[in-house]
Amino acid sequence: MPSPKAKNPVRSGGSPVLGSSNGRYEFMSLTKPLNRSSPPHLLQRQGSDPTTARLRASESPTRRRGSSSSTGSASGQGLAEEDGIRLNPSFIRVALSSLLAIDLWLSKRLGVCACEDSSWGSVRPLMKLIEISGHGIPWLAGTAYCLYKSDSAAGQEVMLNLFMGLLLDLVLVGIVKAVVRRRRPAHNRMDMFATFSVDRYSFPSGHATRAAMCGRFLLAHLVLAAPLRVLVLLWAGLVGLSRVLLGRHNVTDVMFGFWMGYWQYNLVEMLWLSPQTLQGLLGQLA
Structure with missing residues (x-):
């Protein structure tokens, strides 16, 4: 049982x-x-x-594989975001590139006197005459002649400071051109009067700086009638316009040149020299 x-x-x-x-x-x-x-x-x-x-x-292999894969995905996502940030251009760079493209396009469209075959090729001789009127050599030679022929102390002082301002303009424009090194427009013909090594560069326009500075100087220190004051302003504007019509400069070169010449006159006023001061400086150097 x-x-x-x-x-x-x-x-x-x-x-x-x-x-x-x-x-x-x-x-x-x-x-x-x-x-x-x-x-x-x-x-x-x-x-x-x-x-x-x-x-x-x-400690399981699946958990380890999962953690490693999640870490790899997180690092890959971080690298992707970093690459995306690096590849995305900044707003300032895009704006500058757009302005440069507009500048080049507008300068090419306005270069209607760049050669005889252009749409306004018949006006090219007149534009070249205006170009010579804003060249540095005629201004230096004319100012030196007026300084030599002046029989008053006030006239000598004015011509002396205008001469010093022209020399200062040549130095400052040459330095800026040598630093920036912007090429002249492709449709330009290098047939300018009395060029130097830095004249192969375009930025800024030396004619525009000289026209702006001399225009302000003449209006401030010479007693001119109203029609003559208008002619001075008209001449300065035509000098800058001729640089674009002849294809010598881009629009931004001329605009910056006007701005630079405007402030160069203020620098001339700050460094104003009298004949007595100049004689004292020359005596110390001698």
């Missing part, structure tokens, strides 16, 4: 029943490590500890 079924004893730290062999029940402690051949329900029971589960999950 079979023996009655015994109740499952409960031991401290005991584990569920693994099975029976020859009518005997076997128990296994939870603290005993399980091998890979242990039944699945025991492996699941052993992993039910939260701390152990978290540690093992963090």
